[in-house]
Amino acid sequence: MEPSTRSKAIMEFLKPRVGARVKSWLEICTKCGQCADTCHFYLAADRDPKMIPAAKVKYLSEIIRRKGEVDDEFIQKAYDCIYHECNMCRRCTQFCPFGINIADMIALTRALLFSQGVCPEALRSAIKNYHETGNQMGVSEEDWLDTLTWCEEEMESEIVGLKIPVDKVGAEIMYTINAREAKFYPQDIQEVAKIMHVAGASWTVPSKRGWDDTNLSMFVGDLKTSRTLVENTFARATELGAKKVAITE
Amino acid sequence: MELFHDYLDQGIIKLSKKVTEPTTLQDPCNVVRSGGLAAKNRHVAEMLSEDFRPMDNQGNYNYCCGGGGGAIPMGGEMRKQRMKCGKIKAEQIRATGAKIVLVPCHNCIDQIRDLNKEYDLGIKAVHFKEIIAHNMIVPEHMIPKEEDEEEKA
Numbered sequence: 325m326e327p328s329t330r331s332k333a334i335m336e337f338l339k340p341r342v343g344a345r346v347k348s349w350l351e352i353c354t355k356c357g358q359c360a361d362t363c364h365f366y367l368a369a370d371r372d373p374k375m376i377p378a379a380k381v382k383y384l385s386e387i388i389r390r391k392g393e394v395d396d397e398f399i400q401k402a403y404d405c406i407y408h409e410c411n412m413c414r415r416c417t418q419f420c421p422f423g424i425n426i427a428d429m430i431a432l433t434r435a436l437l438f439s440q441g442v443c444p445e446a447l448r449s450a451i452k453n454y455h456e457t458g459n460q461m462g463v464s465e466e467d468w469l470d471t472l473t474w475c476e477e478e479m480e481s482e483i484v485g486l487k488i489p490v491d492k493v494g495a496e497i498m499y500t501i502n503a504r505e506a507k508f509y510p511q512d513i514q515e516v517a518k519i520m521h522v523a524g525a526s527w528t529v530p531s532k533r534g535w536d537d538t539n540l541s542m543f544v545g546d547l548k549t550s551r552t553l554v555e556n557t558f559a560r561a562t563e564l565g566a567k568k569v570a571i572t573e
Numbered sequence: 574m575e576l577f578h579d580y581l582d583q584g585i586i587k588l589s590k591k592v593t594e595p596t597t598l599q600d601p602c603n604v605v606r607s608g609g610l611a612a613k614n615r616h617v618a619e620m621l622s623e624d625f626r627p628m629d630n631q632g633n634y635n636y637c638c639g640g641g642g643g644a645i646p647m648g649g650e651m652r653k654q655r656m657k658c659g660k661i662k663a664e665q666i667r668a669t670g671a672k673i674v675l676v677p678c679h680n681c682i683d684q685i686r687d688l689n690k691e692y693d694l695g696i697k698a699v700h701f702k703e704i705i706a707h708n709m710i711v712p713e714h715m716i717p718k719e720e721d722e723e724e725k726a
Binding site for chain 1: 585586602606607633634637639641642644648651654658660677700701712715716717
């Protein structure tokens with residue numbers, strides 16, 4: 325039987341990514357079960373064996389074994405497992421006596437699904453926002469600057485001389501936020517402004533793309549977008565001559 | 574968080590008071606396990622608290638809150654599973670007897686606030702910055718002098 329278009333695409337995606345490291349991880353796992361108790365999904369599901377981290381890797385090994393010949397039902401099952409039954413927290417990986425990076429393989433499975441157009445809808449729309457506006461919430465540059473202005477104005481009545489310096493060249497620290505703050509938690513921006521002012525920090529906030537330090541594209545394995553986001557932040561820091569980039573929290 | 578740590582540790586920011594209610598601390602996976610800030614995270618919590626009560630497994634080996642890996646921004650699709658797997662974090666928090674949970678992560682804080690409702694924990698989840706901004710000493714010259722302004726007016 326001729327390989328299907330999907331299987332060809334899957335194998336093409338996996339070829340450069342499944343090298344000796346991933347192959348040996350898949351081979352040396354003895355299913356010892358040490359990772360079971362490390363997983364909060366497993367513990368919270370009355371020790372359901374399908375929640376054991378090592379078992380969640382089976383989708384990747386099965387795809388490789390079948391040379392990418394998997395149907396929609398299989399993809400759906402893989403999706404349900406790697407998105408709904410794993411936070412990619414890496415705790416299982418810390419406890420594996422063989423040093424198998426289970427979390428990396430879950431991340432690879434997510435990236436594989438993304439390469440086939442499968443990912444959570446809400447994350448897909450966040451990625452669309454990143455591309456259109458540079459931030460996950462789709463905040464326009466005008467609204468961003470407006471938010472910073474009123475955050476500053478409100479705080480001026482509490483702290484004498486408080487400023488939120490925008491695009492200040494030569495500031496030591498370039499501060500970036502989670503775009504959710506701009507939309508839902510502006511008090512977070514105000515609290516940091518207050519701390520920075522009292523600490524006498526030399527700081528600034530960029531007006532252009534790069535001020536959102538979240539990287540949700542990472543969670544679906546969209547590394548191209550991931551990279552762009554990090555590059556945006558570094559480009560702003562370089563332009564402004566900042567020595568450090570601080571992220572919220 | 575590292576910056577706040579250094580400001581507090583070096584006395585650049587001084588506190589007028591500490592949190593008196595018992596506190597505990599979340600170790601966000603990407604700040605602690607992957608970010609390497611376990612010790613500083615704990616030290617900030619200790620500097621801010623009078624009665625700090627670490628969870629079991631506090632530090633690099635702590636459990637995920639259940640909101641990580643995109644689970645929070647995935648929205649309604651993940652809500653049920655999030656609440657279920659978060660049971661472990663809810664139990665950890667309850668066992669400390671803390672009333673304030675310090676949470677240096679936007680993902681974790683949304684999850685822990687949801688867990689608080691779901692599991693009736695009776696806690697308040699707050700960011701470090703909220704406590705620091707509220708409890709720090711603001712130098713005299715930065716405090717607005719309302720009376721003077723009124724006199725001038």
